[in-house]
Amino acid sequence: MHMIVAAIDFGTTYSGWAFSFRAEYERDPRKAEVKHWHSGIGTLVTVKTPTCLLVKPDGITFQAFGYDAENQYLELADKDEHKNYYYFRRFKMLLFGALGKHLTKETTVMDEMGKELFAVDVFAMSIKFMVDDMMAVVNQRLTGIIMETDIHWVLTVPAIWSDLAKQFMRQAAIKAGIATERLTIVLEPEAASLYCRHIPVDTTVTDGNLTISELPTGSKYMVLDAGGGTIDITVHEVQSQYTLREVRAANGGDWGGTMVDKAFENFIIDLVGETVFDTFKHSETIDWLHLAREFELKKQAAGTQSEGNVIMHFPVSLIDLFETEKERKITIKDAIVVSKYDKTVELKRDKLKISHSTIENLFEHSIQQIVEHVQKLMTDERMACIKAILMVGGYSESPLLQRAIKSAFPGIHEVIPQEASSAVLRGALIFGHNPMTITERVLKYTYGVDISLPFVDRIYPESKRVKTDEGDRCKDIFHKLIKNESSVTPGETQVKRCYYTVHKKQARISFDIVISKEKTPTYVDEKGCTKIGTIQIKFEEPDDLPGRKVNLTMLLGGTEIIVELEDEKTGNKVINTAEFWG
Template sequence: MRVIVAAIDFGTTYSGWAFSFRSDYEKDPTKADVKHWHSGLGTVKTPTCLLVKPDGVTLQAFGYDAENQYMELADKDEHKNYYYFRRFKMLLFGALGKHLTKEINVTDEMGKELLGIDVFAMSIKFMIDDLMAVVNQRLTGIIMETDIHWVLTVPAIWSDPAKQFMRHAAVKAGIATERLTIVLEPEAASLYCQHLPVNTAVTDDSLTISEFPTGSKYMVFDAGGGTIDITVHEVQSQYTLREVRAANGGDWGGIIVDKAFEHFLIDLVGETVFNTFKHSETVDWLHLSREFELKKQAARTQSEGNVIMHFPVSLIDLFETEKERKMSIKDAIVASKYSKTVDLKRDKFQISHSTVEKLFEDSIQQIVKHVQILMNDERMADIKVILMVGGYSESALLQRAIKSALPGIHIVIPQEASSAVLRGALIFGHNPMTVTERILKYTYGTGVAKPFVDGIHPESKRRKTDAGDRCKDILDKLIEKGLRVTPGETQVKEYYYTSNKKQSGMFFNIFISEEKNPTFVDDKGCTKLGTIKIYFEEPDVYLDVKSI
């Protein structure tokens, strides 16, 4: 029995945690104690920012505290030996994570590096400690480690090595692997929304997933700061669901808008001035980044008026004192392509709404294009509803673009879209069997040696054994990409034998591939996932053609 389930939503831009007691879950699955961070706004997420002391191993602060303390250090010019990380989760996004190992480094905002697994583990450890302090305040008795089951959320489009990396980081942070569950973010959000009453969704016709009859299918659109995660679910009986289309998506999240804002500033002041500003006027750069984050969240679909921001005096000074500069920043704006849409009055930066919308353009266009391609697939003909969750889904600009691109499709947005994943993760933690079926994203297999066939097998793979010449590195497919599998059930049974007499054991290297039928384990697209080691009490003497 899981007395308490604790969930950590480790996001690219924002993170948070929540917990729920088994007794509360049984009365109301949506009930949860969600951390509200003291930012002045009382948000349920805090920036995924990490401040590490100069020794490179001691955590100084996390979240809003990390932002504020780094600003204070920078204000006194004492920040240069500290490590300040933000948005480092994107390190784990990529094709099968071929270069993703425990030895990979992550780079901080000023170019300094630390071991990636340590940075992730420190972040998770902070949230564990923060949650445990609150739990112990709530209860009079002492909570044992075995009373808590932890759930860690990850994007569904991540590769298996990336998910495995997060598990290693969580274990390093102090969570025992048997008390840890990894949950896919779209699944968590979908589970939460299945339990929501009608009045908690922001839709034109008060439509909610909880009212859907068994067999209804809908698209889950999980938009975060880093990735856009899209999958298709089907409603099952008794608040369960099954995946009917494998997760897909890309790195088109909100941070692309931030990069567009940086390019916009570089267009105005030049790359050299901007880089100098970031490194030498760090406090002003941090304030500008934080202010833009607030403006980005509040961006609306307006054709008139301006967005007003503070333009740092230090950036103006750097621009106007640069070697051989012959014009003021105001004159430079007038001479630029932004002459009619941007104005600077003292330190007040006025940007037209149309220019702000253009900062979203690249991200939104890529998202809309991908969603339209998906919806044009004949297999999606019966999809009439899209469930939008994740912090980026709260953007009015993104909502408008999706609705405009998909006329006739119902858009469902829960009022707490940014915390839907966190709350759903708790439901999954209490009852993992709520997901009844998934679609395999990869082909899985193991490396074997089979009898060598001259003219068919490459000579480079010939190996001498007690049973004759064998061809090594053949991928023996265990299960194929695209198949439906049921969690908790055995999917395949195979028999394997040794290739040499008196072997003391067998090693099974497990490989994954995005291809359905790869031939060799080192074919393009194949990646080693891990190794299963089996040792024999007595040396084995069996020989067979399907051998390791």
């Protein structure tokens, strides 16, 4: 048992941390110390800080994270000293859809101006900042010395991520100084769901009196975790008072709030042109940063009113760039009048008046993708009798998204906790104290290993024939361990297989762990198969003859898969080595 559980919610747009003491958790599982961040501009205080990292020009030394990184970069840009610094925003999206891309220690991530650093370092620096920040607060709170072993860390990831992306996050956390045995990866929608199972009626914004904490056993509800980058959709069924099982494997897409930011950028490009916008971003960086920050606030307020216009500051530097490019004969004001925005957008000096409908249109593509995806899911027979849609994540606080879900699913309750953006953090702490609160999960992939079988003419292709001391064999066979859509129980579901060496004096045996969305692939190199790692065991004293037995055990049902190899002759074991990643 750990004295403290600490959670880091590492988001695409915003991140945060929280911790809770074991004793306080036992009295009230919702009790949490959630860090509040000060923006440094005005009096804005939030439960999360922007996921922004500033690195010194050497590419190695950490400079700042969050609002501090934003503000320091603004100051550097103001003095035109920013160009050699590395400024990263929204880099978590690199890990979405990483199934086909092989993440390695050499994978790089690009900063806002196109410079690159190793991704694992960028993630590790960000995690280390949050670890250090939290440790400073904990040490202030407590008079005694806190040992590292007193803390168990929980790191949140989207449920729709691949095993590779989860492995990558674990490696980054280890690089940031968290010991792997004191780290649990928790799935974001599960964490949010757990928190909402604990909150009473009066803390939920809902269309009636329904809350997730009062649903009877057997009730199903959908968790719509809408964040900056990903939309993560899972279906849970209530087990006992505070436990859940997953009914349908998590799925979703990259339709989060950043899609709206992209639409805003395209809107500005429609007004000034791509060349001008690129020049503006690189040469007038401070104005570009102010514009992005102002839109972030307008985005959060979108849909709260329909009268009047949305007024935004339009940088003078952008007007100048537009009007000096190619000695243009037209002013930006006149260019807007002759554009498709002639009736909805107006420029007065440096104020851009934008109609509410134009702002709402920026959300249209993102919201449409989310609604259509949920509609498609609702046709699945496992979705029958869904009682509610639990909306969590920062984007769920958008009135536009709330209204769209409400009108698309009139017979289903929408439940939005007041703490929608910190529900994941708070739930992650509950999971850290008691991981057995999730009783069952559903596999997204079929898992298998790469093996060889005795070669049979006219059945196997000649290109896969290999010679061994056991005779000719067919390589690249996908040997299935467990198929997708299987229900698995944490701590219980194990797959055991035994394999044998095929060479004399064979010094090692290694397996590629391969996944596929198909139920029964034949070969590991066919379309749709992805290798997620390699695990091998060495024999200190190789046998003279082939046929040495090795047992492979795969433990499923947790948030990560665990693979173990055992040499039956000596009892030596290997568990998920570093080779398993990258």
